[in-house]
Amino acid sequence: MGPVRPARTQAERRRHTRQALLDAVLLQLEAGESFDALSLRSVARAAGVVPTAFYRHFESMDALGLALVEESFRTLRAMLRDAREGLPPEQVIHRSVEILMEHVRQHRAHFIFVVRVGYTGNVVLRHAIRGEIRLFTSELATDLARFPVLREWTTDDLQMLAGLLVNTMIATVGATVDAPVAAPAAEAEIARVAAKQLRLTMLAVPHWRSERSPR
Amino acid sequence: MGPVRPARTQAERRRHTRQALLDAVLLQLEAGESFDALSLRSVARAAGVVPTAFYRHFESMDALGLALVEESFRTLRAMLRDAREGLPPEQVIHRSVEILMEHVRQHRAHFIFVVRVGYTGNVVLRHAIRGEIRLFTSELATDLARFPVLREWTTDDLQMLAGLLVNTMIATVGATVDAPVAAPAAEAEIARVAAKQLRLTMLAVPHWRSERSPR
DNA sequence: TGTACATCAGTGAACGCGCGTTCACTGATGTAC
DNA sequence: TGTACATCAGTGAACGCGCGTTCACTGATGTAC
Numbered sequence: 218m219g220p221v222r223p224a225r226t227q228a229e230r231r232r233h234t235r236q237a238l239l240d241a242v243l244l245q246l247e248a249g250e251s252f253d254a255l256s257l258r259s260v261a262r263a264a265g266v267v268p269t270a271f272y273r274h275f276e277s278m279d280a281l282g283l284a285l286v287e288e289s290f291r292t293l294r295a296m297l298r299d300a301r302e303g304l305p306p307e308q309v310i311h312r313s314v315e316i317l318m319e320h321v322r323q324h325r326a327h328f329i330f331v332v333r334v335g336y337t338g339n340v341v342l343r344h345a346i347r348g349e350i351r352l353f354t355s356e357l358a359t360d361l362a363r364f365p366v367l368r369e370w371t372t373d374d375l376q377m378l379a380g381l382l383v384n385t386m387i388a389t390v391g392a393t394v395d396a397p398v399a400a401p402a403a404e405a406e407i408a409r410v411a412a413k414q415l416r417l418t419m420l421a422v423p424h425w426r427s428e429r430s431p432r
Numbered sequence: 433m434g435p436v437r438p439a440r441t442q443a444e445r446r447r448h449t450r451q452a453l454l455d456a457v458l459l460q461l462e463a464g465e466s467f468d469a470l471s472l473r474s475v476a477r478a479a480g481v482v483p484t485a486f487y488r489h490f491e492s493m494d495a496l497g498l499a500l501v502e503e504s505f506r507t508l509r510a511m512l513r514d515a516r517e518g519l520p521p522e523q524v525i526h527r528s529v530e531i532l533m534e535h536v537r538q539h540r541a542h543f544i545f546v547v548r549v550g551y552t553g554n555v556v557l558r559h560a561i562r563g564e565i566r567l568f569t570s571e572l573a574t575d576l577a578r579f580p581v582l583r584e585w586t587t588d589d590l591q592m593l594a595g596l597l598v599n600t601m602i603a604t605v606g607a608t609v610d611a612p613v614a615a616p617a618a619e620a621e622i623a624r625v626a627a628k629q630l631r632l633t634m635l636a637v638p639h640w641r642s643e644r645s646p647r
Numbered sequence: 648t649g650t651a652c653a654t655c656a657g658t659g660a661a662c663g664c665g666c667g668t669t670c671a672c673t674g675a676t677g678t679a680c
Numbered sequence: 681t682g683t684a685c686a687t688c689a690g691t692g693a694a695c696g697c698g699c700g701t702t703c704a705c706t707g708a709t710g711t712a713c
Contacts (some may be wrong), residue, residue: 227676251553254464256666257704270668270690278665295633336551336606338466347610374628381629382497384603385596413589414596421636444711446656471699483700485657492700 235274239266239285243326254332282342289327290349296320301360314412320391332391354379370427385414448486452479454500456631458541467549486517504542505564511535516575529627536608544609547602569594583643
């Protein structure tokens with residue numbers, strides 16, 4: 218056998234280069250760069266192609282960023298799916314936090330992208346991410362509606378609660394990706410606080426009077 | 433009388449230029465730029481001085497950023513002080529949100545700086561801001577300890593609660609500064625949700641069993 | 648108060664560099680017959 | 681299967697531009713006597 222010939226067909230090579238460009242950005246973000254400070258040339262260089270090749274795949278860095286928004290939220294939705302299935306009622310919170318931390322560990326770059334670029338100056342990407350977070354929150358609200366205690370809550374109140382939980386999640390992710398990689402102690406501490414905050418929040422639920430508007 | 437002679441003494445002129453540089457950055461952030469994308473030259477230009485004059489005041493853009501961290505947190509502490517005084521117990525939450533929104537309106541640029549740069553790629557500024565937020569959270573925890581319901585809580589639990597409240601505050605500020613300036617309807621909606629979230633959180637407080645470690 | 652010198656905020660020219668984008672191109676893969 | 685042509689991912693040279701930083705400077709304000 219000779220050396221493995223990578224990417225036999227044109228389509229394969231094309232997909233491969235495109236992913237290399239996306240990954241180059243994620244890698245630079247993980248290394249602490251700001252998205253707005255990344256140059257098209259540095260990304261092309263890191264992906265192993267000439268700057269002009271970039272344009273075969275994306276019209277601009279913003280367009281590449283939008284592709285990363287999609288890719289990242291595919292990860293976040295997968296997480297929600299995992300949570301939907303893996304939640305024995307008696308330890309919802311503990312397992313939720315575990316699933317979150319697990320996903321952050323395995324898709325660190327996607328989470329960094331979302332929490333960091335979601336607050337960046339770049340208005341296009343910021344709005345794209347905030348829009349996705351709103352959708353994500355709505356999905357969570359729908360999931361919450363299935364819990365017996367929450368069945369009678371109004372949509373508005375469910376959104377409010379989901380928003381609160383997502384805020385906690387975002388703050389937790391922010392703290393996690395800010396801590397040194399693979400610092401189990403710091404990570405455990407962050408998870409512990411997050412679980413407490415979620416437990417406190419859920420403690421309020423049975424006492425909330427969610428008022429349906431008169432029919 | 434002739435035209436007003438601004439900044440008679442050297443010290444005055446110096447202070448004036450320094451502030452013009454800081455304000456130039458805040459203005460560009462408000463206009464939607466990312467801190468990491470700002471150039472020393474564009475800042476000097478906006479402040480009305482030649483690029484080299486910049487160095488008379490700051491060693492680098494990072495140094496200027498750290499000065500802005502200080503300036504911004506002076507604003508946030510002033511807010512906490514206002515809250516400490518202006519809170520009739522029967523409407524703590526309503527007033528807190530009002531005070532927050534009021535301060536965001538009046539120091540929009542400082543809040544933009546904190547929520548945006550606190551998540552940026554720039555590691556120096558991000559850590560500086562996150563450190564200040566941690567201090568800010570601790571101060572809030574101390575204030576919380578004065579409420580009768582919370583008097584028996586452990587320090588760790590107070591920190592946890594303060595963190596939760598600060599998270600809500602940060603998310604609220606993020607949503608506010610992301611909305612178009614002077615959109616009273618959007619702002620009112622954001623404030624309404626924030627108040628609900630804080631009310632829900634505080635609803636849990638009497639039901640939380642804060643366990644002191646055995647003496 | 649007057650003079651001589653020191654300080655120092657701001658100037659302006661110059662540098663080398665990496666940037667985004669254009670253009671005409673190459674050569675391997677794909678396709679029609 | 682073989683041939684002739686089309687497609688198109690990636691190349692490489694070139695452009696004008698704004699960048700951060702250096703340097704020697706200017707001239708108004710400050711200070712010592």
